[in-house]
């Protein structure tokens with residue numbers, strides 16, 4: 001039987017890479033994004049009856065509706081990838097209350113809502129399931145000017161551990177992937193903001209970070225997707241509560 005995976009933030013960047021990999025692994029993929037046009041384009045590209053959906057992950061009801069819609073369309077849910085997230089570049093002393101609330105609503109609350117909605121469906125189906133969250137190197141070691149972002153990713157690591165313990169009895173595993181410097185629009189945004197703050201040319205910050213990678217190159221979405229493919233497969237059945245670094249050699253924990 002064909003398996004069904006949801007990937008939030010699947011319209012571009014790492015999420016798009018994950019959608020492509022899971023489709024080539026044989027999944028039908030529900031590609032969910034704030035940008036439904038992008039989601040639909042990616043879904044049509046990968047085939048396997050994959051489909052684009054609108055979702056705002058920071059909206060509790062949206063996330064439950066997404067799972068209901070996917071189950072109505074495809075009959076089941078097997079894997080839920082809480083990938084969507086945003087970055088913010090600001091010193092902790094300068095971070096504005098509304099910006100702090102926004103990033104926590106998306107990166108933290110959104111991940112919690114995804115776990116809740118997926119777990120509810122997995123429990124109904126009664127045969128377990130896999131929840132996979134987007135963490136980051138910044139969830140293992142905080143980065144200056146990405147302090148609030150780092151805090152959200154530390155939170156994702158904690159939520160991943162607690163949810164894994166709570167849901168193990170239902171055969172639901174919960175893990176996270178922690179990418180490094182992935183060459184997506186998010187890093188273009190970080191680089192542009194750092195260029196302004198440090199008054200340096202565009203590209204310099206990104207290059208500096210890439211120079212610190214042991215394997216000597218920036219990360220591609222496909223590098224992250226290979227780990228997600230494993231975490232979505234039964235080969236990873238005995239792994240839960242882990243936030244696994246996939247960074248080419250930046251952090252060693």
Ligand SMILES: NC(=O)c1ccc[n+]([C@@H]2O[C@H](COP(=O)([O-])OP(=O)(O)OC[C@H]3O[C@@H](n4cnc5c(N)ncnc54)[C@H](O)[C@@H]3O)[C@@H](O)[C@H]2O)c1
Nearest residue numbers: 009011012013014034056057084085134136182184185186
């Ligand atoms: N790019 C990196 O270097 C890097 C490193 C570590 C972790 N991550 C994490 O990986 C995930 C994906 O990052 P990316 O680089 O692909 O980002 P990106 O900005 O390139 O893409 C993010 C996607 O998520 C969607 N999105 C944003 N807010 C949303 C919301 N509220 N509801 C639904 N969709 C929403 C966007 O429309 C976009 O399609 C994020 O959680 C990010 O924190 C990225």
